């Protein structure tokens with residue numbers, strides 16, 4: 001066995017005390033109905049969706065401490081491209097604790113909606129993967145370069161699992177994003193105005 005082989009499966013700069021996930025962790029309190037809507041037979045996949053394979057840890061991204069003095073998240077971490085990322089390409093899934101409205105941490109800054117109809121979210125505050133380090137574009141860049149989108153992962157035994165995926169934004173009608181994300185650039189999404197509005201309501 002290679003020295004530290006289990007360590008090598010954890011991304012560089014992964015924070016101590018946070019569990020690195022390779023697959024979602026489902027809350028024991030999640031209703032059967034929700035679970036059935038998230039994990040189902042590949043033959044029931046809606047067209048034209050495809051069942052994707054994932055390969056953690058993700059070599060296409062780097063977790064990096066932000067040292068730029070004018071970055072609003074200075075001192076925290078961000079997720080950066082380790083190679084050129086073409087427009088529209090799939091990067092990685094957003095993994096964490098999959099829970100419903102009765103089992104959520106209202107203080108979490110890492111909770112992403114997975115299925116609005118079911119009221120299910122993915123909270124990566126304590127357990128997650130590289131995607132938990134993706135920052136919002138506001139005061140960092142003019143626009144986001146990536147987005148969260150539904151995706152389906154082939155989990156074997158003829159089954160697929162609905163997850164939230166991170167994708168590079170498409171080139172756009174005018175082709176203004178045709179270069180994709182260049183190596184070394186920060187991957188930035190829009191958290192939505194609701195995220196910041198909620199934060200400003202919370203006592204500091």
Ligand SMILES: C[S@@+](CC[C@H](N)C(=O)[O-])C[C@H]1O[C@@H](n2cnc3c(N)ncnc32)[C@H](O)[C@@H]1O
Pocket residue numbers: 072073076077078109110132133134135136137138139140
């Ligand atoms: C999902 S985390 C992103 C990763 C985080 N930077 C870290 O190191 O764990 C969300 C938090 O990152 C910070 N953040 C993300 N985007 C930001 C931005 N544009 N301006 C200021 N803070 C930001 C905020 O503290 C926010 O609550």
